[in-house]
Amino acid sequence: MDTQQAIKQPMTVNGLDIQMAFDTIDGIKADPSLAKFQFRARNAWVTGGTNRSMIRDFYGAGREDDSRKTAFEFTNGEPPVLLGDNEGANPVEFLLHALAGCVTTTLVLHAASRGITIRELSTELEGDLDVRGLLGLDEAVSPGYDGIRIRMKIEADCSDEALEDLMAVAQAHSPVCNTVCRPVPVRIERVAA
Amino acid sequence: MDTQQAIKQPMTVNGLDIQMAFDTIDGIKADPSLAKFQFRARNAWVTGGTNRSMIRDFYGAGREDDSRKTAFEFTNGEPPVLLGDNEGANPVEFLLHALAGCVTTTLVLHAASRGITIRELSTELEGDLDVRGLLGLDEAVSPGYDGIRIRMKIEADCSDEALEDLMAVAQAHSPVCNTVCRPVPVRIERVAA
Numbered sequence: 001m002d003t004q005q006a007i008k009q010p011m012t013v014n015g016l017d018i019q020m021a022f023d024t025i026d027g028i029k030a031d032p033s034l035a036k037f038q039f040r041a042r043n044a045w046v047t048g049g050t051n052r053s054m055i056r057d058f059y060g061a062g063r064e065d066d067s068r069k070t071a072f073e074f075t076n077g078e079p080p081v082l083l084g085d086n087e088g089a090n091p092v093e094f095l096l097h098a099l100a101g102c103v104t105t106t107l108v109l110h111a112a113s114r115g116i117t118i119r120e121l122s123t124e125l126e127g128d129l130d131v132r133g134l135l136g137l138d139e140a141v142s143p144g145y146d147g148i149r150i151r152m153k154i155e156a157d158c159s160d161e162a163l164e165d166l167m168a169v170a171q172a173h174s175p176v177c178n179t180v181c182r183p184v185p186v187r188i189e190r191v192a193a
Numbered sequence: 194m195d196t197q198q199a200i201k202q203p204m205t206v207n208g209l210d211i212q213m214a215f216d217t218i219d220g221i222k223a224d225p226s227l228a229k230f231q232f233r234a235r236n237a238w239v240t241g242g243t244n245r246s247m248i249r250d251f252y253g254a255g256r257e258d259d260s261r262k263t264a265f266e267f268t269n270g271e272p273p274v275l276l277g278d279n280e281g282a283n284p285v286e287f288l289l290h291a292l293a294g295c296v297t298t299t300l301v302l303h304a305a306s307r308g309i310t311i312r313e314l315s316t317e318l319e320g321d322l323d324v325r326g327l328l329g330l331d332e333a334v335s336p337g338y339d340g341i342r343i344r345m346k347i348e349a350d351c352s353d354e355a356l357e358d359l360m361a362v363a364q365a366h367s368p369v370c371n372t373v374c375r376p377v378p379v380r381i382e383r384v385a386a
Binding site for chain 1: 229318
């Protein structure tokens with residue numbers, strides 16, 4: 001084996017640069033303040049149930065990130081039955097996309113740190129909600145999801161027990177899953193227009 | 194005034210067909226089962242921190258919706274500092290987009306039902322999180338957001354008191370805000386690949 005080449009080429013597991021991951025972990029262990037991130041979104045109402053977000057900057061690893069040359073842009077809309085014209089997916093659907101992606105990335109990351117190669121990973125999510133909560137027709141009905149089910153198809157080069165453990169680790173450590181499962185305070189304040 | 198025309202043209206407030214909104218509310222009051230919705234997403238891992246969701250079908254108002262001819266598609270990615278290449282916004286950023294949109298639409302809807310015209314509405318969101326939770330470096334650190342702040346600019350044809358009330362109504366009745374503020378159960382189950 002060519003040692004020179006081994007040093008130069010990043011070792012990737014599941015598409016992740018595993019050396020960079022361990023370097024990040026070592027850096028955070030030495031200075032926990034590097035673990036503090038702040039994510040942001042700017043949204044503007046268009047009309048009816050249509051509005052648009054711009055997402056670009058964030059703070060993390062001790063500095064303002066400047067890696068994105070342009071902002072990501074996403075449009076919320078509503079289907080006709082909810083008074084829209086399918087201008088975009090609706091906010092509760094975007095929440096499912098966020099949850100699916102976060103559980104997936106968290107699982108893939110923890111698998112990589114254990115040296116487990118994932119061959120295939122896909123999920124189907126379902127969330128039930130009763131729009132009487134949104135409409136304020138019954139204050140006993142919660143406006144949000146009653147619960148969300150994630151059906152996961154996963155194939156990896158490890159035992160079923162190791163996979164079950166990875167799924168539990170992903171659920172316990174996924175930032176979006178944790179934000180959904182745990183009560184997280186949201187504060188709305190008015191600023192001058 | 195031409196009565197015929199008044200009957201034919203939908204009365205819109207804030208871009209919402211207010212008659213259709215009240216008809217929906219009357220329908221749900223007569224048959225609460227019409228308020229039950231189920232939203233869905235299908236996600237597939239690509240590599241590393243990249244994965245993609247397809248969102249199309251849902252159940253609501255007593256039937257499977259068929260209004261969308263094609264699926265919405267969204268890509269989660271990660272910035273370089275989180276081992277990605279900005280393939281898309283990341284899941285915790287998509288969560289902020291969902292939250293911004295839901296609070297906005299809920300406010301606009303309740304304003305319309307009160308006959309309040311919104312002239313301008315935009316929000317800036319910030320959420321703090323500590324990636325030691327994601328990485329499992331300290332089990333005392335929650336992986337999710339510590340809290341989320343929404344700064345809202347809003348102009349409408351009503352008093353400041355009515356606006357403050359609308360903001361409180363939006364926070365209390367927004368499905369995504371409620372899903373974040375309240376503990377919502379997430380169940381992950383493995384299905385055959």
